[in-house]
Amino acid sequence: xxxxxxxxxxxxxxxxxxxxELRTLRLRLADLVREASVLSAGVxxxxxxxxxxxxxxxxxxxxxxxxxxxxxxxxxxxxVHRQDAADLLEKYWNAAQ
Numbered sequence: 871x872x873x874x875x876x877x878x879x880x881x882x883x884x885x886x887x888x889x890x891e892l893r894t895l896r897l898r899l900a901d902l903v904r905e906a907s908v909l910s911a912g913v914x915x916x917x918x919x920x921x922x923x924x925x926x927x928x929x930x931x932x933x934x935x936x937x938x939x940x941x942x943x944x945x946x947x948x949x950v951h952r953q954d955a956a957d958l959l960e961k962y963w964n965a966a967q
Contacts, residue, residue, distance in 0.1 A: 944956055
């Protein structure tokens with residue numbers, strides 16, 4: 871009879887250990903799910919930033935083209951009124967300094 875009781879106690883100890891291990895694994899799983907969610911949100915944020923960088927790069931190129939065109943027009947004015955405005959701005963800047 872002693873042997874059967876010891877087996878029951880030993881089985882109970884093993885079951886308790888397994889339950890504790892199961893609880894630990896469930897907590898670890900919950901942590902991993904949260905971490906995956908955070909990482910997924912980070913990846914989505916990175917994709918949005920890539921798109922924004924692309925859009926801003928395109929805008930920079932457009933602005934450079936405008937600057938180049940305006941610079942060329944200042945050197946060779948095609949629109950007299952715009953040249954007059956540029957002259958006024960230059961006078962204002964010189965007076966401000």
